[in-house]
Amino acid sequence: MASDETTPLLRSEATDSPSQPKATKAKTVATTVFGPANRILFAGFLMSFTLGITQVPIIYVFRLMECDIFWSHHGPFEGPGDRCHRREINAGTATQVSIVGMSTSFSGVFNLFICGYFIKLWGPRWAFVSQTALLGLRVSTQIIGVTIGGRTGEIIFQAFQAIGIIGGPRGYQLVLNTAVSELVAAKDRTAVFGRLQGSIMLGTAFGYLLGGVLGDVYNIRRPFETAFFLYIVSTVYGALFMPTGSGSEVSGQKQGGRGISAFFAPIKVIVPHRYRLESGKIIKNYGLVLLAIGIFLGVFASGYAPVLLQMYATSEFDFGTTENGYLMFGNSLIRGLFLLLMFPKIISSGRDWFNGTHVEESAKHTSESHIPISPQDFEVAEGDEVPQEPTQVPDPDEEDSGTGFDLFFVRWSLVIDSLVTFFAAFSSNGWQVYLAGFLLPFASGSAPAAKGVMTEMCAPHQRPDAISAITLVESTATLLTQGLFGLVFAAFSEIDRPSLTFFVNAGFAVLGFTVLFLARFPPENSKRIDEHESESVTEADTHPSSNAETIQESSEGEAEEGE
Template sequence: MTIDESTPLLQEHLRTEKAPRFSAANRILVAGFLISVALSFTQVPILYVFRRMECEEFYKHHIFDNTPDRCKRAEIDSGTAAQVSILGLSTTFCGVLNLFFAGWQIGRWGPRRALVLQTAFPALRVAIQVVGVTVGAREGIVIVQSSQIVSLIGGMSGYLLVLNTAAGEVVEPSERTAMFGMLQGSVMLGTAVGYLLGGIIGDAYGIRRPFEIATVIFSLSSVYSMFFIPYIDPKSLHEGAKETKQPRWSKFLGGVRVLCPKRLRLGNGRAMTHYGITFLALGVFMGVLATGYAPMLIQMYATAAFNFLPSENGYLMATNSLIRGFFLLVLFPKTITAGRAWFSSKQDGHIEAVDPVRESSDDMVGPEEQARASLNSCSQSGREFDLFFLRWSLVFDGLVTASTAFATEGWHIYLAGFLLPLASGSAPTSKGVVTEMCLPSERAEALQAMTLVENVAMLSTLGLFGFIFSSFSMVGKTYLTFYCNAAVALAAVAVLLFSHFPPPGSKLEVTDESEE
C-alpha cells in the first residue's frame, strides 16, 4: 500500500519504525539542518555587502584619497552600522508577523505545504538580494532592505514553528520533548555550518556567491519538503476542538489564547482555575530574557576585557554552536529519557494517574489519536521530570553566567563558552511541557504561542541588556552585567515553581467562547 495524503500518519510512522534511518522524525531533522544552513549562509557576508555598498555610495560623491583601505572611513562605518540596525529591526518585525502567517498556513494546508511556502519565499528573498548586491551602492541597499518584506510570508520563525509542529506529531507523546531538542540541535549544527561556509566562500569566490548558493539551497529545501516531509492532515491538528463562531482575526491570533488560564474539573467535582501554562509562558519569557543575550554578552566582554580579535570570537561562537548542537542531538534525548524513567520509578508501583488532558478529550479525538495513545499507555509517565529539568537548566545557566564575571584570563571565557551550551535544553523542554499541558487539539497553537513568547523575549533582551551593558561600561564595571543576567535567570526559576501539571484525576473543561 502506498502512502498518500489519505494515509493516517500513525500507519506511516509504524512502517518507518523498521527503517529508522528514513523515519519521519529523521526526515524532519534533515530538513531542519538543510534550511538552517541556507538561512545562515548569508549572515556573515551580508555585513561586508553593506559595507561595500556604502563605500560605493560614498565615493559617488567624494574623491578617492589613495588611502590603503578606501572603505575605512568613519562615515562609511557609521552608514554600515545604521543599515545593519535597520536590517535587524526589519528581520525581527517581519519574523514575528511571519509566525502568525505560518500558524495560519499550518491550520489551512498542513505542515508539509506550509514548510514548502516557508522555504520557497526565502529563496525568492535571497534571489532579490543577489540583484541588490549586483546593482550595488544606494540602489543595492534599498533592494536588499526591501527584500525583507518577503519574510512576512516565509522566514526563520515560521519554518521553526512548522518543523516543531510536524515533529510533535510524528513521535509518541513521551518522546516529544527529546524530539524538540534534537530538532533544535540539528538547526544549531546547520547554523554553524552555514556561518563557516558562507564566510569561506565569500572570501574565496566573491561576496555575491554566498547569496547565489543560499538561493539554490533554499530551492532544494523547498523540493525536499514537498517530497520527504510526511503529510499531516490539518484537520487532525485540531481534532476534538469545539467549533466556535470566532472572527477570522481571532483565529489568526489563536495561539495567544492558549496561554490563558484553564478551567479544571477536579475528581471530586469542584471547579478550579489552572495557571500552569500561564506561569510556564512567563517563566520561559524571563528565561529567554536571561539566556538570549549571553552569547553576545560574552563576545562583547571578551573584546573589552581581554582584547579578543574577531577571529577569536569566531572560534568561540563556532565552538559554542557545535557543543550546543551535539548536546541537543545526543545528550539531551538520553537525559530526558533517563530522567522520565527515574521519576516513574519514584512512584513505587503507584498506578499511573489518568492524563487530564487526554481524559477530557477522549470523546472528541478520532480513532487515529486513540490508536496512538494505546501504543504507549505509559506515555505520560515521568513527565514531571521535564519541568524539573527546565528549572534546573536555568539554575545552571545562571550559575555559569555569574561565574563568568570572575574571569581573569582569556581561557576562562572559552570555558564559559563550553559550559553554557550544556544548559541549552530549556527551549525544547518548554515546548514539550506546553504540549503536555494543553488539549491535543491545541498543540499547534501552543507551539505557536511559545515561539512567539521566545521571539518577543529575544527582542526585549537585546534592548534591556544592551542598555545595562552600556551603562556599566560607562563606569568601567561591565562584569556586573553577568550578575544581572544571572539574577533574571534565577527569577525565571522562581516563576516556574508556580507552574504545575493539572492534578491527577482532573479534567480540562472546553468552553465555547462565543457562548460566554
C-alpha cells in the first residue's frame, strides 16, 4: 500500500487488524486462553479437586473405625438397624475428626512460613511442585491407615498429617495467590483473587462428589488411591506449565528470601503503621490489625460450617458418603460459581457505586489515554507552536482507589453468614440441611476481598508477605475452630443437642463483623512512613522546635522529586 502524509508512522493494532492473518488471531486467542493467569486458575482447580476427593471419605472412614473400636469393647452387635448409629460413636467420631482437623491446621500454620520461604528461594513454580509432591506422600500414608483400620489406623491418619508442615493445602494456595498478585494489575487483583478462590471451590465441589461416589460404588480405599494418582499429575503439571516471573523478579525474590527476617516477614506485616498527613501530623493506623482480627473471627465462625453440616446430617438424618457428597458438592459448586461469575461483577459495580460516577469517569479517562500515533491525533497548540509528543507512558499497574468497597463487602458477608448459620440450627429435615448448604456460599467472598484490602494497605514490595499474613490468619483460625468446635459438637452430642453448635458459630460471626466495622483505611493523601524513617520521626516528635523544619524539608524533598 502506498504511503502518504496521513499514513501513521507507528502502526497500531487497530490499523493492522483488517489484514491480520487468521493464524495470528488464533495465536492471540490461544495465548489468552492458555495465558499465565488461566494456567494458575487451572492449577487451583486441579489441586482442590484432588484434595476434595478424600474429604468426605475421611469422615466416613473415622466413623467406621470408631464403630469397630466401640463394638470391640462392648461385645458383638445384635439387633436390627445400623450398628454404627449410636451417640457414643457419633461423639467419638467428632472428637477424632477434630483431632485430624487440628493436626492439619496446625501443620498448615507452619507450612505457610516454610512455603513462603520456598517461594522466595525457588519462585512459584518449584514451590508449587514441592507442595504437590509432599501431599502425594501424605495421601499414601492415609491409604495405609484405611487398610489397617481401628485405633492404629486413626493414629496413622493423625500422626502423618505432620507432613503438611513442609507441603500442604495452605502452601499451594499461598503459591497460587502470590503468583496471581505478581501477574495481575492492581485494579483487577481483588476480582482475580475471587476467581482463583472460585476455581478452588469448583474443584472441591467435583472432588466431594467423586469421592463420595467412589467410596460407595467401589470401596473406601479407592478415593485415596485416586487422589494419589492425581497428585502425581499435579506435580508434573506444575513442573511444566506453572508460569514464572521475570528474571528480575525471581532474582529479587531470591535475594529477599535469605535470612531469618525473611522467614518471619509475614508476621511483621500485621502491625500498626505510621502515616504523615498533608498537614504534617503523624498518626498511627490500626486498619491492618483490626482487619486481621475481624477475618480471624470470621473464619473461626464459618470455617467449621462444612464439617458441621456433614456431622450434623450424619448423626441426625443418617447421611452417608453419597448424601454428604451431594451436600458438599452443591455447597462448593454454588460457592465456586458465585466467586467466578458474580463476585467480580459485584466488586466492579460496588466500587462504582461506592465511589460515585465522577471517580468512574476520571478513571475511565485515565485508562483510555493513549500515545498519539498519527498527525490527526495531535491537538493544535496555541500560538502555532509545534505540538510535542508525550514523554511519559501511563502506568498500566496504577493502584485502584475503589478498595473501600472491598472492606464494606467483607463486613456484610459476615452479617449474612451469621444469619444463615443461625437459621440452620432449626433444621428438622434433611432437605433443610441441603438448603443451608446452598445458601451459605452467597456469604462467601470475604476471604478474596480481604486479600485485596490487605494488599492495598501494604506497600507494593510487601504484597507476597501480606498474602502470607492473611493466609496465616485464616489458617490459625481454622486450627482453632477445628479443635474447639469439634469438642463443642461432641459435648452437645452427648446431651443429644448438636444443633446448639450453630448458635455458637453465629455468635462468633457477629463478633467478627463488629470488629471489622472498626477497621479503616489510612486517610486520603497520607504518606506511609517506612521503618527506616521511624527513628527520625521519633526524634522530630521529641524535639518540637525542629518538627516544623523537618516537615518543611520533607515537603521540599517531595517537591523536588515531583519536578
